[in-house]
Amino acid sequence: MTTAKTPAPRTTLNLISGFLGAGKTSAILHLLRHHPAGERWAVLVNEFGEVGIDGGVLEDAGGGIPVREVSGGCICCTGAMNLRVALTRLLREVRPDRLLLEPTGLGHPAGIVDTLRDPWLAGAVRLGNIITLVDPSGFSQERLEQSLIYADQLSLADVVVLNKTDVAPEERIRALEAHLAGLYPPKLAVVRTTRGALDPALLDLEGRARPGGAFTPVQPGAASAEAACPLTTPGLPDHGQAPQADTARGWCFPPELIFDRKGLEALFAAPPFHTLTRAKGVLRTGREWQRLDWAEGRLEITPITWRRDSRLELIAPEDAVPDWTDVETRLRAVTRTG
Structure with a gap:
């Protein structure tokens, strides 16, 4: 044996x-x-x-x-x-x-x-x-x-x-x-x-809550095996304090996961992404990493030095909350493992 x-x-x-x-x-x-x-x-x-x-x-x-x-x-x-x-x-x-x-x-x-x-x-x-x-x-x-x-x-x-x-x-x-x-x-x-x-x-040092920003827990099934990804966008409520409409959601992804940039652009040009109030993230798109910023119906994707992990935070209007499981499925559909 x-x-x-x-x-x-x-x-x-x-x-x-x-x-x-x-x-x-x-x-x-x-x-x-x-x-x-x-x-x-x-x-x-x-x-x-x-x-x-x-x-x-x-x-x-x-x-x-x-x-x-x-x-x-x-x-x-x-x-x-x-x-x-x-x-x-x-x-x-x-x-x-x-x-x-x-x-x-x-x-x-x-x-x-x-x-x-x-x-x-x-x-x-x-x-x-x-x-x-x-x-x-x-x-x-x-x-x-x-x-x-x-x-x-x-x-x-x-x-x-x-x-x-x-x-x-x-x-x-x-x-x-x-x-x-x-x-x-x-x-x-x-x-x-x-x-x-x-x-x-x-x-x-490991972090969760920090001054000026509330920790957004990663949703079940959305995180990498490498435990902690502290999402702390100021103004984005954590899920312990989120409104009943569940308007905010955040994900962390392992650095091995690569997002297709054109796929991301296509997602934000169509529902339910194009109705979001706000989106912010850092995502690996190959050898490079990008900062994603969505506000007032405009998407900006610019290079960033961040290398720790990919993370994305979304806020939806209370009268148009999407199916977050479907949103995650769509996100994962524009990824591959590098």
């Missing part, structure tokens, strides 16, 4: 991203000093230049925690193969419980998330919270408009850490917090800190 092997536990990988000078290395050093004694950690650092600096700093101060470098290119794009090789080697040699991955501040970390969905890596690594550090002193609407990388790092993050708040002007801090509060999907947390003093609990 053959006994089935128990799958090896996956390594939890946390991206520690942020623009140049935001304090990523300081934050990782703080995390290493406060990591649980019973856990095996490792660090993988990507430096854009040929000569690595941060890796040496981390290794020297890391108290014996293994540190590896990927130098000479951004692992978000041109260095993706180097990332696969370095990750594979580190996982096999160290077998860490947790891996902190610091990409260069010049890169788009969304490319790393795409790489982690490689079949072998997906079986070995579980993507934990993506932490983005930002120096509020450099925040402005002009910078958001001029730097796609800067905006993308804020959009992709699960948790945003406002670092160096002891030297940043209060008006810049509040402006950044206001911008982050308006992003969709909302963040698990936005916290202030100094000198990279990052609370290790943020690495595994």
Whole structure:
């Protein structure tokens, strides 16, 4: 009789991203000093230049925690193969419980998330919270408009850490917090800190209700097996408080599910979708992900950096509530598994 092997536990990988000078290395050093004694950690650092600096700093101060470098290119794009090789080697040699991955501040970390969905890596690594550090002193609407990388790092993050708040002007801090509060999907947390003093609990933080938005439970049968998908659109009531007409509904879908963009456009051009009061979502449409926004009878679909999951929230008028089971069936009819 053959006994089935128990799958090896996956390594939890946390991206520690942020623009140049935001304090990523300081934050990782703080995390290493406060990591649980019973856990095996490792660090993988990507430096854009040929000569690595941060890796040496981390290794020297890391108290014996293994540190590896990927130098000479951004692992978000041109260095993706180097990332696969370095990750594979580190996982096999160290077998860490947790891996902190610091990409260069010049890169788009969304490319790393795409790489982690490689079949072998997906079986070995579980993507934990993506932490983005930002120096509020450099925040402005002009910078958001001029730097796609800067905006993308804020959009992709699960948790945003406002670092160096002891030297940043209060008006810049509040402006950044206001911008982050308006992003969709909302963040698990936005916290202030100094000198990279990052609370290790943020690495595994799970969210439901958040200030300014009510949690919308996922409907039975609509969620992925990967438990939590916190839907928190401000103004969209949760189902514990929803009106009797049941006018609001939200779904989460696993990242492996791919939506056909033309199929989505066709859905919103016909009933019951074209009678909706409001629709908002982030959906994977292939290698790319899109933000969907429906208001006043107009559909807008624009690129977004989000990579965590696909999610969609709909609000119908009280006098035209659709059959939500039929709506879900129609949604799933324009998907395929990637």
